[in-house]
Amino acid sequence: MPSASLVDWQTVRQGKLDAVDAHCAALFAVVPPPTLAEEALQGYVMLVSGHFQGFCRTLYTECAQVFAAALPAALKPTVQTQFSAGLMLNTGNPVVKNIREDFDRFGLSLDLVAADPANAGRITHLGHLNHWRNHSAHQKATPPPIGVPQVMVPADVRDWRASCDGIAGSLDGIM
Amino acid sequence: MAEQEGGTKFQVGNRVKILNSAFGTAEVVELRGPFGPQGAQVYRLRVRKKPRPAYIEVLEEQMELVPEG
Numbered sequence: 001m002p003s004a005s006l007v008d009w010q011t012v013r014q015g016k017l018d019a020v021d022a023h024c025a026a027l028f029a030v031v032p033p034p035t036l037a038e039e040a041l042q043g044y045v046m047l048v049s050g051h052f053q054g055f056c057r058t059l060y061t062e063c064a065q066v067f068a069a070a071l072p073a074a075l076k077p078t079v080q081t082q083f084s085a086g087l088m089l090n091t092g093n094p095v096v097k098n099i100r101e102d103f104d105r106f107g108l109s110l111d112l113v114a115a116d117p118a119n120a121g122r123i124t125h126l127g128h129l130n131h132w133r134n135h136s137a138h139q140k141a142t143p144p145p146i147g148v149p150q151v152m153v154p155a156d157v158r159d160w161r162a163s164c165d166g167i168a169g170s171l172d173g174i175m
Numbered sequence: 176m177a178e179q180e181g182g183t184k185f186q187v188g189n190r191v192k193i194l195n196s197a198f199g200t201a202e203v204v205e206l207r208g209p210f211g212p213q214g215a216q217v218y219r220l221r222v223r224k225k226p227r228p229a230y231i232e233v234l235e236e237q238m239e240l241v242p243e244g
Contacts, residue, residue, distance in 0.1 A: 004209065004214065005210060008208075008210075032176060058207070058208065058210055061210050061217055061232055062210040062211075065210065065211045065217060065232070069212045073194075074195050076195065076233075076237065077195060077196035077233065077237070080229045080231050080233055081229060084219070084229075084230065084232050084233070085230070
């Protein structure tokens with residue numbers, strides 16, 4: 001049975017991203033694309049990263065509450081405080097390092113590639129997504145490093161989003 | 176306490192007591208949504224603590240509203 005967080009990701013969050021995708025597609029269908037198309041695409045990449053971070057954070061919360069529910073009432077607040085303290089996903093981007101660091105608190109070693117070999121490529125995509133997320137959010141003028149797409153196009157964002165979806169399914173399965 | 180729009184009993188800014196805890200008054204800082212067991216609402220609270228505040232996520236059933244004033 002999927003978590004409530006995965007259902008939320010697949011319905012509410014993906015629905016919102018579908019609408020943004022359609023908006024970008026319409027802008028990029030014009031030749032040449034209007035100036036605002038680039039701005040819209042930068043918004044799209046930040047939203048994909050943000051919603052994926054939201055999914056990860058929510059799944060973590062859901063797991064922590066299930067864990068706490070098994071404890072006597074007097075112990076719950078102490079354990080809930082520990083689960084809430086210093087979470088990387090509360091402030092950091094949803095990069096694999098931050099996801100691992102938070103979910104490892106459940107006493108497992110989060111191995112996304114062992115869960116699904118396709119996650120190796122998805123993790124690379126997640127890195128690209130977050131690179132372009134930062135590039136857009138901070139309006140960096142420096143070119144991306146070698147290996148990261150030098151120019152972001154709508155198809156890139158769709159591929160990165162599909163990879164987030166794959167990782168979301170794996171993360172849900174592991175937890 | 177009356178249930179508010181969206182199915183939540185508390186809202187951001189409410190001051191609450193966390194039941195079965197030694198914490199003092201806490202403040203609701205985020206409605207996390209129905210992600211507790213059986214769809215229970217989860218809230219993120221800020222608890223006054225030195226040297227810096229602590230944050231805790233609890234279920235609705237663990238909270239009690241502290242009257243203002």
